[in-house]
Amino acid sequence: MLNHHATRFLVILLLSLSASALFARPLLKDGDRVLIIGDNVTLYYYYSRVVEDYFALHYPGARINFYNTGWTDSALERLPRLQRDIASLHATAAIICFGMNDGGYAPLDEKHLADFKKGMTGLVDGLKKAGVKKVVLLTPNCVDPDSARLTELKKDNWTYNDTLAALCKEIEKIGAKKKAPVADCFNLMLDVQTRAKKDDPKFTFFPDGIHPYPSGHMVMAYALLKALGCTEQPSGLEIDAVKGKCHADRCTVNAVKITNADITFTRTDTSLPGGFYTDVAQLNRYLPIAETFDQYRFKVTGLQAPFWKLTVEGMTVGTFTNTELAAGINLATRPGPWQTLAKKVDDCTMGEEGQACQWWVYLAQYKPADGVKPAFEAYMQKVYAFIDSYQEKRIHAADARTWHWVLSAVKN
Amino acid sequence: MRSRLRVSLLFLLIMLCSYGTAVQAKPLLKDGDRVVFLGDSITGELYYSRMIVDYFTLRYPGMHIQFYNVGYGGDTATRRLTRIQRDVLSLKPTLVTICFGMNDGAMTGYQENYPKAMAGLVSEIKKTGAQVVLLTPGCVDAEHDAYRWLKKDNWTYNETLEHLAKENLALAAKENLPVFHLYPLMLDIQTRAKKDDPKFTMIPDGIHPTPPGHAIMAYGLLKAFGCSEQASGLAIDAENGKATADRCTVDGLQVSEKKIAFTRTDNALPVRFYPDVTPVLKYLPLMEEYNKYPFRITGLKAPRWKLTVEGIEVGTFTSAELAAGVNLAMKPGPWQALAKRVDDAVVHEQAEFFQRWIYLSQYPAPDALKTELDTLITQVDAYVDQLQEQRFHVADARAWKWTLTAENEQH
Numbered sequence: 001m002l003n004h005h006a007t008r009f010l011v012i013l014l015l016s017l018s019a020s021a022l023f024a025r026p027l028l029k030d031g032d033r034v035l036i037i038g039d040n041v042t043l044y045y046y047y048s049r050v051v052e053d054y055f056a057l058h059y060p061g062a063r064i065n066f067y068n069t070g071w072t073d074s075a076l077e078r079l080p081r082l083q084r085d086i087a088s089l090h091a092t093a094a095i096i097c098f099g100m101n102d103g104g105y106a107p108l109d110e111k112h113l114a115d116f117k118k119g120m121t122g123l124v125d126g127l128k129k130a131g132v133k134k135v136v137l138l139t140p141n142c143v144d145p146d147s148a149r150l151t152e153l154k155k156d157n158w159t160y161n162d163t164l165a166a167l168c169k170e171i172e173k174i175g176a177k178k179k180a181p182v183a184d185c186f187n188l189m190l191d192v193q194t195r196a197k198k199d200d201p202k203f204t205f206f207p208d209g210i211h212p213y214p215s216g217h218m219v220m221a222y223a224l225l226k227a228l229g230c231t232e233q234p235s236g237l238e239i240d241a242v243k244g245k246c247h248a249d250r251c252t253v254n255a256v257k258i259t260n261a262d263i264t265f266t267r268t269d270t271s272l273p274g275g276f277y278t279d280v281a282q283l284n285r286y287l288p289i290a291e292t293f294d295q296y297r298f299k300v301t302g303l304q305a306p307f308w309k310l311t312v313e314g315m316t317v318g319t320f321t322n323t324e325l326a327a328g329i330n331l332a333t334r335p336g337p338w339q340t341l342a343k344k345v346d347d348c349t350m351g352e353e354g355q356a357c358q359w360w361v362y363l364a365q366y367k368p369a370d371g372v373k374p375a376f377e378a379y380m381q382k383v384y385a386f387i388d389s390y391q392e393k394r395i396h397a398a399d400a401r402t403w404h405w406v407l408s409a410v411k412n
Numbered sequence: 413m414r415s416r417l418r419v420s421l422l423f424l425l426i427m428l429c430s431y432g433t434a435v436q437a438k439p440l441l442k443d444g445d446r447v448v449f450l451g452d453s454i455t456g457e458l459y460y461s462r463m464i465v466d467y468f469t470l471r472y473p474g475m476h477i478q479f480y481n482v483g484y485g486g487d488t489a490t491r492r493l494t495r496i497q498r499d500v501l502s503l504k505p506t507l508v509t510i511c512f513g514m515n516d517g518a519m520t521g522y523q524e525n526y527p528k529a530m531a532g533l534v535s536e537i538k539k540t541g542a543q544v545v546l547l548t549p550g551c552v553d554a555e556h557d558a559y560r561w562l563k564k565d566n567w568t569y570n571e572t573l574e575h576l577a578k579e580n581l582a583l584a585a586k587e588n589l590p591v592f593h594l595y596p597l598m599l600d601i602q603t604r605a606k607k608d609d610p611k612f613t614m615i616p617d618g619i620h621p622t623p624p625g626h627a628i629m630a631y632g633l634l635k636a637f638g639c640s641e642q643a644s645g646l647a648i649d650a651e652n653g654k655a656t657a658d659r660c661t662v663d664g665l666q667v668s669e670k671k672i673a674f675t676r677t678d679n680a681l682p683v684r685f686y687p688d689v690t691p692v693l694k695y696l697p698l699m700e701e702y703n704k705y706p707f708r709i710t711g712l713k714a715p716r717w718k719l720t721v722e723g724i725e726v727g728t729f730t731s732a733e734l735a736a737g738v739n740l741a742m743k744p745g746p747w748q749a750l751a752k753r754v755d756d757a758v759v760h761e762q763a764e765f766f767q768r769w770i771y772l773s774q775y776p777a778p779d780a781l782k783t784e785l786d787t788l789i790t791q792v793d794a795y796v797d798q799l800q801e802q803r804f805h806v807a808d809a810r811a812w813k814w815t816l817t818a819e820n821e822q823h
Contacts, residue, residue: 358776366771369764371795372788379788382781 026229027134027181028055030062033090035132036069037078037123038097041141041210043070045353046217051224052349052394053275054293057342058232060272060398065391067091068353069360074102075119082123085364086130088380094127095224096120099140099171099186100210103163105152116167117174124178136227137175139168139186141205141212141220142193148209161190183227189219192286218276218283225293233295234332235269242302249297254402260304263407272296272398273332274342281333290332299328305409313337313403319410337403345397352390359383439639440543440590441468441507445477448500450492450533451511454550454619455483458762459626463685464633465758465803467702470681470751471641473807478800480505481762482769488516489529496536498773505542509633510534511594513549513580514619517572527579534587545636546584546591547629548577550598553615555606562618570599592632601628601695614692624692627685631698643705643741644678651711658706663811669713670818677811681705682741684751699741708737714818722746722812728819746812757803765796 028034036048048068055064067089071078075098085091102116120137127135142161145154153160168186175182189205189212196203205216212220235251241263246253256265273296276289284290298310303322310317310331317336320329332338363383368376441447449461461481468477480503484492489512492499500508510533516526534544554568562569577595584591598621605612614625621629644660653667655674665674682705685698693699707719712731719726719740726745729738741747772792777785 355778362771362775366767368792369795371798372792375788375791379781379784382784386778386781 026059026232027136028064028093028228030059030064032092032134033065033067035067035085035089035091035094035127036097037082037085037094038070038138039074039101039140040070040072041100041212041220042068042097043072044211044217045070045357046212046214047220047224049346049349049353050218050221050276051228052353053342053346054221054225054230056345056349056394057272057275057398058230058234058293060270060401061395063392063395065388067356067360067387069364071360072101074098074115075123076102076115077119079119079122079126082126083130086127086132088377089384091127091130091132093134093136094132095136095138096123097138097140097185097220098123099164099167100143103160103167105160106163107158108163108166112163113166113170117170120171120174121178124174124180128178135178135180136183136224137171137180138183138220138224138227139171140164141216142186142190144193144204144206144209146197146209147204147206153209181227181229183223185220185223188223188287189216192219192283195286215283218289219287222287222289222292230293232271233293233297234273235271236295236297236299237267238297238299238301238328239263240301261409263300264405266402266404268402269338272341272401273338275345290330294332295330296332296338297328298325298331300325300407302326303409307410309408309410311406311408325407337401341398341401345394348390348394348397352387352394355390356387359387439641440545440637441477443475443477445506446504447477447479448503448505448508449479449481449483449511450500450508451483451547452487452515453483453485454514454621454629455481455511456485456766457483457620457626458766459621459623459687460629460633462755462758462762463627463630463689465762466686466751466755467630467634467639467683469754469758469803470683470807471639471643473679473681473810474804476801476804478797479762480765480769484770484774486515488512488526489533490516490525493529493532493536496533500537501540505537505540507543507545508537509545509547509636511547511549511629513573513576514552516549517569517576523576526576527583530579530583531587534583534589538587544587544589545633546580546589547633547636548580548591548594549573550594550621550625550629551602551615553602553613553618556613556616556618558617559619570595590636590638592636594629594632597632597696598625598628601692604695605692608694612691623685623687624689627689627692627698628696630685631696631702634702639702641680643682643703644680645704645706645708646676647706647708647710647737648672649710672709672814672816674814675811676814678747681750681807681810682747684748684755686755703741704739705741705747706737707734707740709734709816711735712818716819718817718819720815720817734816746810750807750810754803754806757799757806761796761799761803764792764799768792768796 036042042048045068048066052066055062069085075096078098098120099116102112102119104112124135142164143153143159145159145161148154164186168184172182174180193203193205205212205219207213236249237251237253238247239245241258244256244258246256250270252268254266257263273294276294303325306322307319308322308325309319315336317331317334363380366376449455455461458481461479465479468475482499492512510530512530513526516523537544551573552562552569554563554570557563573595577593580591581593583589602614605614615621645658646660646662647656648654648667650667650672653665655662655665659679661677663675663677666672682703689698712734715731716728717731717734718728724744724746726740726743768789772785772789775785
């Protein structure tokens with residue numbers, strides 16, 4: 001029943017509920033500087049892009065800097081330069097994703113296994129020793145021996161996934177021993193690949209059997225976000241049109257006006273939807289990405305008119321029945337200013353990653369001789385500041401997020 | 413006869429070296445030159461340039477010639493033309509060698525842009541007054557086609573390279589440039605070596621030569637530079653106790669029946685072509701033309717003699733061998749350790765400049781940081797120049813004590 005005290009003006013200021021009351025906080029928080037260490041799969045900047053977008057949108061304003069240091073190497077090969085990267089980037093957290101090159105693209109032998117264990121243990125120990133306490137281990141992606149350009153990926157009854165599976169067990173052991181959360185991308189991706197191939201034998205995550213398309217990186221990001229404790233959905237809002245009351249979950253609602261024909265208000269979310277730029281719809285069939293990370297709930301009860309049109313910042317979001325609205329709808333993938341904002345955030349992420357990539361691929365590979373070290377380090381500090389200015393752009397891309405919402409009864 | 417050997421005769425002979433100028437053509441490079449090696453990933457492998465720098469450092473000790481390798485993977489003449497100022501002219505070269513072609517054919521067929529781009533490079537470099545030397549592309553080994561681009565039906569990429577190499581010759585003729593036609597020599601050596609051993613290759617991935625392949629490139633460039641000088645030579649007439657020195661100084665010559673001793677300072681040293689280039693030497697007269705270190709003694713009575721230089725045993729020779737003259741370049745001796753020290757300096761210097769080139773020069777600095785990057789690069793260049801300066805002096809200490817001792821009959 002709609003409250004018949006028509007044109008009653010309500011000013012309801014609801015402070016957002018602290019998410020900590022309802023959800024576990026993610027591992028990363030304001031002020032963290034995250035070193036992403038991995039091979040050339042990491043260097044593709046896809047899964048890191050999803051994670052950066054996620055934090056910029058789900059925690060707007062939280063100053064979390066990410067530095068992708070993917071390279072065509074292995075855990076053991078990375079070890080010698082680890083301290084240099086930790087120190088120069090002032091890392092407080094790290095994500096490690098190795099295994100793909102470590103296995104040698106052959107059945108796992110003792111040397112490769114020993115090198116991998118030594119490399120991974122060395123990286124985790126090196127990070128912890130340097131005071132980087134938040135370390136997450138991301139298992140490598142699986143491969144697709146059917147789509148491989150390299151014949152090294154399968155032979156008789158063996159595939160390179162057998163080698164990767166054995167390395168993943170080592171990652172689990174190291175994670176348990178060193179108290180580092182493990183994001184098991186490998187088994188998750190292998191499961192999705194198996195099910196998707198069953199539906200469509202031509203399905204593949206890989207153009208070359210090894211390096212995933214963005215859809216594969218989405219699976220990596222999914223596993224990583226889960227391991228990072230990212231269980232919070234975007235903000236939600238429930239309106240009881242009869243009582244004229246709002247229940248805001250991590251959003252601020254202002255200037256609420258409720259009539260028989262319209263409900264209007266301004267809303268500022270502290271956690272926004274979106275950021276999953278790839279074709280999530282197709283993947284959602286096999287992986288609950290939207291259910292897990294992207295529920296932007298909007299619920300209105302007590303509406304009398306059967307059809308309602310929702311407009312946000314002048315953009316038509318859609319037309320819904322009062323029954324649908326009473327049950328609650330997920331607006332995350334619907335048109336709305338959040339789409340533009342997510343695009344803006346993603347553009348900032350790409351801009352920042354582009355700058356960071358240039359730094360990493362060129363400057364960071366330069367090994368200054370003692371004689372030029374001070375001049376080089378001084379220049380690097382300026383480059384870091386420049387990259388961080390791009391990170392600031394991403395962090396603040398979602399600052400302007402107070403939107404005018406209008407729900408209007410649709411006349412027949 | 414014994415009386416003719418002047419026992420304990422002390423000679424003080426100071427013979428000014430005679431550089432090759434009198435008898436041989438002067439090489440194109442001279443003191444104070446700044447040489448840039450311009451090319452693709454083959455140049456960027458730093459092998460043929462290393463051999464050239466080794467050669468000049470040892471053959472002309474004390475001569476200040478600075479070398480900069482700006483080879484870049486996957487590069488073409490067309491692409492490099494757009495970056496000529498940043499990549500080449502900013503180094504203020506007095507001489508630039510250009511070796512493009514391997515990527516210019518796009519691994520498929522002849523590309524129209526190539527002659528125009530090569531002409532553009534030459535024109536831009538010549539405008540600064542610098543000399544240009546062309547090295548045509550070499551060949552590929554289509555039987556080791558790791559990238560699966562190099563052959564199709566009856567066609568191989570060598571057809572394209574042959575065409576591109578001829579464009580170099582035409583350009584060189586038009587612009588009056590020194591050029592070395594690498595392609596036919598490399599292909600010929602490859603063909604002959606494969607005939608001897610079908611498994612032979614000096615290009616294991618089909619495209620990038622190993623050091624033996626680079627030795628052919630270095631040979632070609634030395635030819636194009638007009639280099640024809642061998643290392644110093646020395647001839648001694650034991651009968652009259654006289655020495656004839658070719659670009660070396662001989663001091664304190666003592667000649668006796670059983671011993672000849674002197675101190676010798678060479679002004680042109682033998683070289684080592686690092687890394688190992690042995691597999692190609694059967695087919696390439698690199699050592700014959702560029703690495704003779706002749707030592708000749710006539711009038712020796714004893715049949716066998718042991719040569720020691722700075723305490724290192726060079727070898728044992730018959731008087732007949734010594735009278736005919738022996739080439740000591742590849743024999744043990746302090747020149748080997750010196751060549752290694754020079755090569756170490758060259759490797760260090762090249763690596764320092766090359767990482768400056770790959771990681772600093774290629775960094776697309778944002779506008780706000782461009783000027784400071786230039787300043788940083790200038791500082792790094794000063795450091796590289798210091799290394800080059802050190803290289804010039806590696807061979808400063810080269811006055812060696814030579815002793816030739818007659819071996820006992822029973823030996």
